[in-house]
Amino acid sequence: MDHKAYIAERLHVAGVETQEIYASLAVPPDTSLGDYALPCFKFAKVLHKSPALIAEELAQAFPTDGVVSSVSAVNGYLNFKMDRMHLFETFWAEFTAAEMESGYGSSDMGGGKTVCIDYSSVNIAKPFHIGHLSTTVLGGALYRIFNFLGYRAVGINHLGDYGTQFGKLISAYKRWGNREEVERGGIHAINDLYVRFNSEATEEMEAEAREYFRLIESGDREANELFNWFKSLTLSYVGKIYDRLHVTFDSYCGESFYIDKIPAVVEKLKEKGLLVESRGAQVVDLEKFGMAPFIVLRSDGASLYATRDLAAAFYRKETYGFDKCLYVVAYQQNLHFQQLFKVIELMGEPWAKDMVHVAYGMVSLEDGAMSTRKGKVVWLEDVLSRCVEKAKQILSEKNPDLGDKDGVAEKVGVGAVIFGALYNNKIKDTVFSYDKALNFDGETSVYVQYTCARAASVLEKLTDTPFWSGENVQPNEREFELVKALASFPDTVRAAAENYEPSMIARWCVDTAQIFNKFYIECRVVNAETEELRRFRKTLTETANRTLRRALGLLGIGVPEKM
RNA sequence: GCGCCGUUAGCUCAAUUGGAUAGAGCGUUGGUCUACGGAACCAAAGGCUAGGGAUUCGAGUUCCUUACGGCGCACCA
Numbered sequence: 001m002d003h004k005a006y007i008a009e010r011l012h013v014a015g016v017e018t019q020e021i022y023a024s025l026a027v028p029p030d031t032s033l034g035d036y037a038l039p040c041f042k043f044a045k046v047l048h049k050s051p052a053l054i055a056e057e058l059a060q061a062f063p064t065d066g067v068v069s070s071v072s073a074v075n076g077y078l079n080f081k082m083d084r085m086h087l088f089e090t091f092w093a094e095f096t097a098a099e100m101e102s103g104y105g106s107s108d109m110g111g112g113k114t115v116c117i118d119y120s121s122v123n124i125a126k127p128f129h130i131g132h133l134s135t136t137v138l139g140g141a142l143y144r145i146f147n148f149l150g151y152r153a154v155g156i157n158h159l160g161d162y163g164t165q166f167g168k169l170i171s172a173y174k175r176w177g178n179r180e181e182v183e184r185g186g187i188h189a190i191n192d193l194y195v196r197f198n199s200e201a202t203e204e205m206e207a208e209a210r211e212y213f214r215l216i217e218s219g220d221r222e223a224n225e226l227f228n229w230f231k232s233l234t235l236s237y238v239g240k241i242y243d244r245l246h247v248t249f250d251s252y253c254g255e256s257f258y259i260d261k262i263p264a265v266v267e268k269l270k271e272k273g274l275l276v277e278s279r280g281a282q283v284v285d286l287e288k289f290g291m292a293p294f295i296v297l298r299s300d301g302a303s304l305y306a307t308r309d310l311a312a313a314f315y316r317k318e319t320y321g322f323d324k325c326l327y328v329v330a331y332q333q334n335l336h337f338q339q340l341f342k343v344i345e346l347m348g349e350p351w352a353k354d355m356v357h358v359a360y361g362m363v364s365l366e367d368g369a370m371s372t373r374k375g376k377v378v379w380l381e382d383v384l385s386r387c388v389e390k391a392k393q394i395l396s397e398k399n400p401d402l403g404d405k406d407g408v409a410e411k412v413g414v415g416a417v418i419f420g421a422l423y424n425n426k427i428k429d430t431v432f433s434y435d436k437a438l439n440f441d442g443e444t445s446v447y448v449q450y451t452c453a454r455a456a457s458v459l460e461k462l463t464d465t466p467f468w469s470g471e472n473v474q475p476n477e478r479e480f481e482l483v484k485a486l487a488s489f490p491d492t493v494r495a496a497a498e499n500y501e502p503s504m505i506a507r508w509c510v511d512t513a514q515i516f517n518k519f520y521i522e523c524r525v526v527n528a529e530t531e532e533l534r535r536f537r538k539t540l541t542e543t544a545n546r547t548l549r550r551a552l553g554l555l556g557i558g559v560p561e562k563m
Numbered sequence: 564g565c566g567c568c569g570u571u572a573g574c575u576c577a578a579u580u581g582g583a584u585a586g587a588g589c590g591u592u593g594g595u596c597u598a599c600g601g602a603a604c605c606a607a608a609g610g611c612u613a614g615g616g617a618u619u620c621g622a623g624u625u626c627c628u629u630a631c632g633g634c635g636c637a638c639c640a
Contacts, residue, residue: 029583039582041620051620075583076620123640160640255640281638290566291636298638305640334567335635361569362634398602412602424576427568429633436575440602442588443576450602458599488579495579507577510587517603526599541599563602 001090006067007036007080011058015046031481034072034079035087041076051076084475084483091487092468095543103148103550104543105490110151116316117143117153119328120247123160124227124234124254125169125190128241128380130432131363131370133421137556138360139328140247141422141502144554149497154320155247158312159254161231165194167213170226171205172197187237190230195372217259244384244414246556258311262303265311266296272347284343294339309340317351324354326500331359331427358500360426366433383437388413390438391446399563408560412446415557419445422555423506443510445557448548451513453563455545458525459538468539471532478519482540485512489547493554502555509551516544 008022021038028037040051040058047054055073062071062078069083098104119139120132139155146153172193173182182189197205215223235252242248266282269275274284280299286292296307316325327337337357345352364370370377392409395402402408420437423444424430440446475483489508496504525541528534549559 026582027579029585033583037583039621041582044620077583163640165640279637283637293637295638300638302638304638308640330634331568332634333640336640338567359568364633394602399600428576429569430575439589444588444602446602447588450600454600454603461599491579499580503577504579507587511577514587518605520599521595521604524599528599562600 001094003067003082003087004036007038010063010068011038011078012061013043013047013054013058016043028077028079031477031484033074033077035082035484036080038078038080039076040078084480085472087480087487088475088483089470091483092539092543095486095547099546104547105493105550106148106150107490107494108150109494110146110149112150112152113323114152114154114320115146116156116320116322116325117146117328118156118158118326119143120242120249121158121160121329122234122238124166125187125194125230126160126234126372127187127191128238129370129372130378130380130383133380133417134360134363134426135328135330136242136247137245137418137421138358138426138502139326140245141505141555142326142328142358142497142500143248144556145493145497145502145505148493148554154251154322155249156251156253156316157249159252159256162255162259162308164210164213166216166227166230167209167211168197168201168206169194169230170212170216170223171209173226175205182233187234190233191372241380241384244410245418246558253312253315255305255308255312258308258315259303261311261315262307265307265314268347269296269343274343274346284346286339286342289342291335291339291342294343306336306340309336310343313340313344313355317349322351322354324356325351326356326358328358328360330362332362333357334359356500358426361429363430363432366431378432383417383434384414386434387416387437390440391416394440395563402562408563411558411560412440412449412563415445415449415552415559416440418556419448419506419552422502423510425503426501445509445552445555448509448513448552449557449559449563451516452545452548452552452559453561454520455516455541455548456561458520458541459545461526462534462538465534465538467542468535471535473532473536475536476523478515478522479537479540481515482512482519482544485515486540486543486547489551505551505554509548509555512544512548512551516548519544 004022004025007025008018011021013021024038024042026037026039028034040054043054044051052073052075055076055078058078059071059073062068064070066083067086068080070081072079095104098106117139119142120136122128122132143153143155169190176196177189177193185192197209212223216227266275269284275282275296276285277283278285278293281295282297283293283295286294294306295304296310297303313325316322329337334357341352341355341357344355365376365378367376388409391412392405395405395409395412417437492504492508496502519540523537525534525537528537552559
């Protein structure tokens with residue numbers, strides 16, 4: 001039930017549309033004031049009365065009932081208090097109905113529309129470092145959130161599998177590497193070869209690398225065998241990390257996939273008269289729009305990253321017929337995407353407006369930017385294993401008799417890593433430190449998981465108690481706050497999708513867990529004063545537990561029953 | 564130089580998109596323990612929202628400007 005609509009329909013302000021009233025309804029800063037509020041200041045001019053007077057008159061005229069229990073005018077605001085029991089009834093009705101279907105908070109607002117999400121996009125032969133975390137967990141969360149809201153999400157891992165660096169890699173491998181070593185050392189062994197090449201490269205070696213890259217492109221058997229070997233090593237390596245982070249993809253079409261689709265796009269650019277020569281290169285001039293030119297073909301005729309992205313955009317539109325296409329990529333590439341989207345627009349494609357760059361902030365280390373060459377890198381698997389290790393250690397201290405310690409520690413440790421990357425607004429830069437990563441206190445997933453474990457522990461003792469079924473109880477402040485927090489979950493999920501901001505869900509988790517813990521401390525459930533109260537509180541505990549679990553699940557974080 | 568982004572408590576961050584007294588966590592100080600799980604709860608201290616203008620009933624939020632920081636600006640990805 002839409003309470004705002006209920007209020008708006010019953011509120012009549014001369015010369016003001018119900019729609020506008022609906023949109024103006026806000027939430028007061030303090031619950032004691034009310035549950036909804038209408039600021040009356042903007043009506044003052046039209047009605048030629050003071051806001052305070054308008055609010056008072058409206059308060060007098062408003063018909064209170066079993067839904068809106070009281071209305072009051074304070075400082076030009078019209079405050080509405082909802083009937084607590086009614087609020088809980090409608091919440092519980094919606095919750096049970098939704099849980100029978102796809103879960104509370106889900107909806108069909110997407111109507112099956114397709115959203116392509118380009119995220120993570122690993123580079124072949126490069127291990128996963130802490131800088132890859134954001135795109136991976138942000139994209140993974142958006143993927144789940146959009147599906148939850150009735151969209152059809154298509155996860156795309158736009159592999160970095162094309163470029164002269166792979167020529168360098170083959171050159172380095174043939175020079176210093178061997179099969180046993182790479183099989184033993186995996187992706188790090190490959191990366192070491194690449195790093196060594198870059199530090200020792202001479203003119204001749206660079207030329208050799210270019211030649212090897214040419215061989216890959218021209219279909220040379222040995223070069224391609226090596227390259228495909230590196231590729232499969234990389235994919236099985238990242239696959240393990242994706243499994244731990246609960247991230248999935250529907251497509252692994254990388255850059256090389258689009259090479260043969262470039263000529264058609266170039267042809268289209270020519271047809272539209274957009275392609276001009278500049279300093280030997282083929283470019284789209286964007287000076288009118290205050291941007292550097294978009295280089296389509298280098299002066300030697302080769303394609304660029306941008307060209308492949310352009311071809312990929314057209315391919316995705318044709319293949320998936322998306323209604324939205326998201327690129328979860330750091331803000332470093334702001335200009336690139338502005339150019340890309342502008343070029344698509346200039347080509348006359350109406351879907352240019354559906355392209356969205358979901359930009360996020362950069363990660364650095366405490367002593368500056370990361371640098372693979374200088375060895376200043378933090379590998380993601382190290383962070384994961386250290387967090388899981390710490391979780392295991394705390395577990396054996398606090399809960400030595402717990403079964404499946406490994407499974408629980410994995411959920412706690414990995415969850416903390418994911419949550420840490422999703423808790424703040426995505427645009428903020430972050431400085432990685434093990435101190436922060438290993439902190440399980442305060443506003444963390446561990447706190448939320450612990451809250452769920454507490455709730456589960458209560459519920460375990462109440463298996464014979466039925467759920468609330470209409471008994472009249474008067475919710476107290478704690479219970480009421482909890483109901484309101486839980487009832488705000490669907491709106492939170494929607495807002496997270498609209499703003500491409502999973503942190504809104506992460507924030508909701510911590511807020512709601514805090515409210516639950518207050519409820520837990522102050523309100524006995526198992527030994528509640530009456531049977532009705534026990535049922536009511538069991539129901540609250542159940543809905544809190546399930547909704548918190550679902551919320552963390554949307555972020556890719558598992559919740560153990562006990563911890 | 565030009566463009567984009569950021570700046571809120573000692574630290575890390577919120578603030579329902581222009582609403583009422585700017586909120587959390589960490590840290591600090593002091594409480595709650597014979598408990599439905601203390602990985603918890605309560606309380607205190609801590610703010611001219613980087614500075615200055617403007618817009619209006621009302622600005623952390625919009626506009627202009629200055630400072631500081633980050634990123635980007637032609638054949639890398």
